[in-house]
Amino acid sequence: MSEADHSSAYRREFLAEVEREVEGGTWVKMCMQCGVCAGSCPFGPHWEHSPQKIFMMIRAGQREAVLRSESMWLCTSCYNCVVRCPRQLPVTHIMHGLASYAQKLGLAPKLQATRDFSLQFWENCTRTGRVNEMRLTLGLYFREGLVAGFKQAWAMRTVAWGLLRAGRLNPAELVGGHRCADANGIKAMLAKAREIEARRKAQHGH
Amino acid sequence: MAEKNYAFYPGCSSQKGASAANYLTSVNAVCNKLALRLTAIPDWNCCGASISYAGGSELSRQVLNARNLALAEKHLPGQDVVATCAACWLAARETREQLVASEPLRADANEALEVAGLEYQGKAKVRHMVEVLIEDLGLETLAKPVVKALEGLKIAGYVGCQTNRPFGIAGESFENPQYLDRLIEAAGATALSDYDQKVTCCGGALAFTEPEKSQAQIKMIVESAYDQGADMIVTPCPLCQANVEVYQSQINEKQGTKLNMPVVYYSELLATAYGASAKEAGLDGHLIAPDKLIDAAEKR
Ligand code: SF4
Ligand code: SF4
Numbered sequence: 001m002s003e004a005d006h007s008s009a010y011r012r013e014f015l016a017e018v019e020r021e022v023e024g025g026t027w028v029k030m031c032m033q034c035g036v037c038a039g040s041c042p043f044g045p046h047w048e049h050s051p052q053k054i055f056m057m058i059r060a061g062q063r064e065a066v067l068r069s070e071s072m073w074l075c076t077s078c079y080n081c082v083v084r085c086p087r088q089l090p091v092t093h094i095m096h097g098l099a100s101y102a103q104k105l106g107l108a109p110k111l112q113a114t115r116d117f118s119l120q121f122w123e124n125c126t127r128t129g130r131v132n133e134m135r136l137t138l139g140l141y142f143r144e145g146l147v148a149g150f151k152q153a154w155a156m157r158t159v160a161w162g163l164l165r166a167g168r169l170n171p172a173e174l175v176g177g178h179r180c181a182d183a184n185g186i187k188a189m190l191a192k193a194r195e196i197e198a199r200r201k202a203q204h205g206h
Numbered sequence: 207m208a209e210k211n212y213a214f215y216p217g218c219s220s221q222k223g224a225s226a227a228n229y230l231t232s233v234n235a236v237c238n239k240l241a242l243r244l245t246a247i248p249d250w251n252c253c254g255a256s257i258s259y260a261g262g263s264e265l266s267r268q269v270l271n272a273r274n275l276a277l278a279e280k281h282l283p284g285q286d287v288v289a290t291c292a293a294c295w296l297a298a299r300e301t302r303e304q305l306v307a308s309e310p311l312r313a314d315a316n317e318a319l320e321v322a323g324l325e326y327q328g329k330a331k332v333r334h335m336v337e338v339l340i341e342d343l344g345l346e347t348l349a350k351p352v353v354k355a356l357e358g359l360k361i362a363g364y365v366g367c368q369t370n371r372p373f374g375i376a377g378e379s380f381e382n383p384q385y386l387d388r389l390i391e392a393a394g395a396t397a398l399s400d401y402d403q404k405v406t407c408c409g410g411a412l413a414f415t416e417p418e419k420s421q422a423q424i425k426m427i428v429e430s431a432y433d434q435g436a437d438m439i440v441t442p443c444p445l446c447q448a449n450v451e452v453y454q455s456q457i458n459e460k461q462g463t464k465l466n467m468p469v470v471y472y473s474e475l476l477a478t479a480y481g482a483s484a485k486e487a488g489l490d491g492h493l494i495a496p497d498k499l500i501d502a503a504e505k506r
Binding site: 023043074076080117120121126156158159163166167180182185188191196 | 224225252257317319372406416419423
C-alpha cells in the first residue's frame with residue numbers, strides 16, 4: 001500500500017466510526033457541502049465549526065478536532081437545518097449524536113455548560129419519570145460550586161420571585177415533587193434499553 | 207357539539223407549580239367550550255426533550271416516549287395522543303415515526319417495554335393541540351363560541367421552532383407559517399402579518415446555559431414585536447413563552463432597555479374570547495401581566 005492510499009484509508013476510518021457509532025452517522029457522506037445548514041444555526045456566529053464544516057472534517061479524518069469541538073454543544077435543536085438541507089440530512093440528530101459520542105469517549109469539553117445541563121436533565125427526568133424544574137435549575141447554578149451557585153441564584157432572584165408569585169415555580173419540589181407511580185418500571189425499562197443497545201453493538205461491530 | 211376524545215399528554219412543564227402551569231389552565235378552558243375531552247395518559251412520563259441527548263442513549267430516549275404511546279394504546283384505545291408542549295409533541299411523534307418505519311427497532315423497543323409490562327403496536331398517532339383545533343375542528347368552529355371578540359388587540363404571532371419544525375402543521379410553510387395568525391383572528395384580534403421574527407429560535411434549553419446568546423435572540427423577538435406595534439406576543443410553545451417573557455427583565459438590567467412585552471399562549475387568547483375569567487384563562491400566571499387581555503376578561 002502506498003503512503004497516499006494508507007492515509008486515505010485512515011481518513012475513511014473516522015467516517016466509518018461515525019457511521020457505526022453516531023446517531024444519523026450514515027448520512028454524513030451524503031452532504032454536498034452547499035452551506036445551507038451553516039447559515040441556519042441561531043448561534044451560528046459562535047460556532048467555530050458549522051455543521052457543514054464538521055461534515056467535511058469527518059470525511060477528512062479529523063477525529064480529535066471534531067470530537068473535541070465545542071460547536072455541537074451550541075445546537076439549540078431548532079431544526080432549521082433539517083427542513084432546509086437539500087439532501088435531507090438529519091443534521092440536528094447528527095450534532096446531538098456527535099456530542100453524545102464525544103461525551104461517551106470523555107473527549108467533550110469539560111466545562112461546557114450545555115453538556116452538564118444535558119446530563120443533568122437526563123438524570124433528573126429519569127429519576128422519577130418527571131422533570132423536577134426546581135432541582136434542575138439549582139443543579140445548573142451550583143455546578144461550579146457554592147459561591148458561584150449563590151451568585152447565579154442571586155442574579156436570578158427577580159425572575160424566581162416572579163415565577164413563584166405566578167404559581168410557576170414550586171420550592172416544595174426540592175423535597176417532594178411530581179413523580180410517576182411506576183418510576184421503578186421506567187428505570188428497569190431504560191436499563192433494558194441500554195442492554196439491548198450493547199448487544200446490537202456487539203453484533204454489528206467489529 | 208359532538209364530543210371528541212383524546213389521550214392527553216400534558217408534559218412536565220404543565221404540572222401544578224411548573225413553568226407552564228397556566229398553559230394547561232387555559233387549554234382546559236378552551237377544550238370545555240369546544241367539547242374536546244382530554245383524558246390524561248395514566249402515569250405518563252417525561253419525553254426527555256431535545257436536550258437530554260448527552261445522558262440518554264438513542265434507544266433509551268425512544269423507549270421513554272414509546273412508554274407513553276403504549277400506555278395510551280392500553281388505557282385509551284383508538285384515541286389520538288395529543289400534546290400541548292412542542293418538545294413533547296416532537297419527541298413523541300419522532301419516536302412514533304421511527305418505530306412505525308422500522309420493524310427491528312420496534313422489536314427492540316418492545317423488548318424494553320416488556321420489562322414494564324407494556325407493548326407498543328404503532329397505532330396511537332401523536333398530534334399537537336393546535337393540529338386538533340385546526341384540523342379536527344377548523345377555524346369556523348373555533349370562532350363560534352367567541353362572546354368577546356378581542357377587537358383592536360394587535361398581536362405578534364410567534365410560532366418559534368419546534369411547533370413548526372421538523373413536522374409543523376400540515377400544508378404550512380416552515381419559514382412563514384400562517385396558522386397562528388388565523389387562530390389570532392378567530393379570537394377577533396388583529397394578527398400582525400409583518401412580524402418578521404415569527405420563526406426565530408429563542409435559544410430553547412440553551413437559555414439556561416448560554417444566557418447571553420439566547421438573550422440576543424429574545425431581544426430580537428421582542429423588539430420586532432414592538433416595531434410592529436404589538437400589544438402582546440402569542441405563542442404555542444411553553445419554552446418559547448417562558449424564555450421570551452422571563453428574560454426581558456434580565457435584558458433590561460444588563461442593557462438598559464425597557465422591554466415589557468406580554469407573552470401569552472394562543473389558548474389564553476381563545477379562552478378569554480370565549481368568556482373565561484382572567485383566572486380561568488390562566489392570565490394570572492405571568493411575570494409581565496397581559497393587561498389588555500385581563501381588561502377584556504374582566505369586562506362583563
Ligand atoms: S445543508 Fe445539507 S447538504 Fe448542505 S452543507 Fe448542510 S448538511 Fe450538507
Ligand atoms: S438544529 Fe442545531 S444544527 Fe440545526 S440549525 Fe438549529 S442549531 Fe444548527
